Amino acid sequence: MNTPAMVLRSLRGDKVKNTDKLINALTGEGSLTFAGNLEYASALEKKIPELESQKHEGSTHWFENGSASIANTRVIVNTTGHIIFFNEEGRRFLSTDPEGHPLHEALWVHDDASGETQLAQARMQLDNQQWVGIKPRAKTFQTQIDISSHDGWEKMSLDDLREKAAEAWRVPFSEVKYFYNDEHMIHQGDGKYNIQLTKDALYALHEGSFDKSLFISFMFQVNWAKLDLIPVVELFQSTLPGTGGAVFEFIWGIYNDQSREEALPPLKYRGLPTYPSKEAFNIFSAFFEPKGPEGKDIKRIFMDPMTSHEITWTPQKHAPVRYFSDTQKISLTAQDGYLYKVTAYDDPIIFPYTNCSGVKKPPIEREVRVANQSFTLLEGKLGREIPFNPLWGLRPQTYPTKLQTKYPFNWKWFFNGEPPVVDATKSLYTVPFYPEGAADIDESSLQPMVLDQIFHYMEMAPAMPHRLEKIDKVLIHTFDTVLAGCIDCTKEREYTVLYSDAEFAQKNAQLLWNYAASRDQLSNLEKVSFLPEKDHIAHAYSTQYGLIFKWIPFMYHPDRVACESMLQALTGALQPGGFLYLVGPRPLQGLFEHYGLDTLYNDPVYNMPFFRQHLKMCPENQVNPDLCVFLLEKKMPEEKKDIQPASDQATSTFDGTAPQMRGFRRDN
Secondary structure, three states: OOOHHHHHHHHHHHHHHHHHHHHHHHHOOOOOOOHHHHHHHHHHHHHHHHOEEEEEOOEEEEEOOOOOOOOOEEEEEOOOOOEEEEOOOOOEEEEEOOOOOEEEEEEEEEOOOOOOEEEEEEEEEOOOOOEEEEEEEEEEEEEEEEOOOOOOHHHOOHHHHHHHHHHHHOOOHHHHHHHOOHHHEEEEEOOEEEEEEEEEEEEEEHHHOHHHEEEEEEEEOOOOOOOOOEOOEOOHHHOOOOHHHHHHHHHHHHHHHHHOOOOOOOEEEOOOOOOOOHHHHHHHHHHEEEEOOOOOOHHHHHHOOOOHHHOEEEEOOOOOEEEEEOOOOEEEEEEOOEEEEEEEOOOOOOOOEEOOOOOOOOHHHEEEEEOOOEEEEEEOOEEEEEEOOHHHOOOOOOOOOOOOOOOOOOHHHHHOOOOOOOOHHHHHOOOOOOOOOOOEOOHHHHHHHHHHHHHHHHHHOOOHHHHHHOOOEEEEEOOHHHOHHHOOOOOOOEEEEEEOOHHHHHHHHHHHHHHHHHOOOHHHHOOEEEEEHHHHHHHHOOOOEEEEEEEOOHHHOOOHHHHHHHHHHHHHHEEEEEEEEEEEEHHHHHHOOOOOEEEEEEEEHHHOHHHHHHHOOOOOOEOOOOEEEEEEEEOOOOOOOOOOOOOOOOOOOOOOOOOOOOOOOOOO
């Protein structure tokens, strides 16, 4: 029989055990890096054993000074076991999983000028143990306008200027007014205005610290102390795998924190413009519930940049949660007990194992299948079984009877079954990165924009679909970032792909396989070969092709002899009447006639519409003015050309896809 003394000792023992767990999470290696948080955590560590606790709607609140108020609560352990630590203002500065693995850290500071609390920095750990960070108010952009040449400018109000801006930018007036309030439009007299816009920024954090950060993207400014919008990650294609989920985990958490004191209004997805997509809608919906005008299709309203802001978003009761397991060397994401995905530590393949419920096709055949007390990581026919950990709160799952999809080959086929050895960390960074300020974009990050220009040429050129249909051999050389995008899955052709970067090559092979498998077009890709450039360049150039994609690396641009040598080799490998997409220095065009090449199109990269669009997001980015994209055709004597260069007045009908070269595009 348990005596009251025994029960009391047991309760005390449980409290010591629980407070030890909190201290371990607070002081664990890598949990905190910001100096202000480290200082506060040192004081909090001493207080934790003395904190009182009470249950509240399934969570446990740990508090001081006799009450569990917003200001007095120091720790909340959620129903899922996740732990959140709060500073003296009641703002979260650390969140961990039940075993103390850090999920995100936030540094809050007092702004003396405004008297308000502001977020100074935040960082989030990704599924693959890399980190990304948010730096609020990272950069203020300014531009000068002069309206004195317009009739009646003296009577123009700021709203009149906003109306004109909304019309020019093709965005709603309400959004222009939201981001450009009166404080951002400073009248300097005589019709001159200084227009300012401050933006937050997202960074990749090498080793989890801002000391070694790599700029990813700007975001529209958020009032993090009192959330007011869902921010736009403008260069969404540059984010590391898992960034969206980790950032929304943070946003969902602080929205709920701020709602404890008073209800916050629903969030809206806002930007100038927004960048709606199916993927954005899916991740928003995982953490927030969308609501729109009654009787209307919410997703359709969201997908229109002119109406995206009309959808309101309120937190889901059960948002996705993440767990890390050092024992199994995995991280997993679950929602209300349903296991969504599993990522293995130090995995050279960037695709996680996805729970497709036995119905959908998993990316590159990587699937997680959930049983009664375990789940299995499947890759093709190979599997690894992992038992449930009670901390994960996973539910058993049953699947509909369905035979495993049979494919003619897997992604390794493109490498003749032997893919290159790659570095797991470098593989995660195979995304375009752009300068934060006034600097040249590197060639790897320029390639997606240039590929868009190539698709644009394919649409502009009359009879190009008919001409491409006849091509049966293609060479792709030094287009490492976008190799998959150069390959057409709709028709069987022989592709020789020469690569120099193993990580980009592997990623593109997997993207290509996914794209074709999802459309049941893998059989058209049996003659695609990814080959290391250093071992196969001589043999590759010993045959002829109807189409060649060639990027001349920047390092060779000043060397006229090297560039001409490459052009000569390309011409020799191009069939008469064949097409060459060439990216290189402008002076090279003086040699085209000598080598029997007709110039069908010729554009400097800095003048491409896709680069101009990019400047709306990163206005200070630069590119070498002599870098050009050429579409060339090898002359066929005595034969009339099917394609003629378009006039300078030709307008683009580019809508994001090419009619006959629908390879994997960078936004898929």
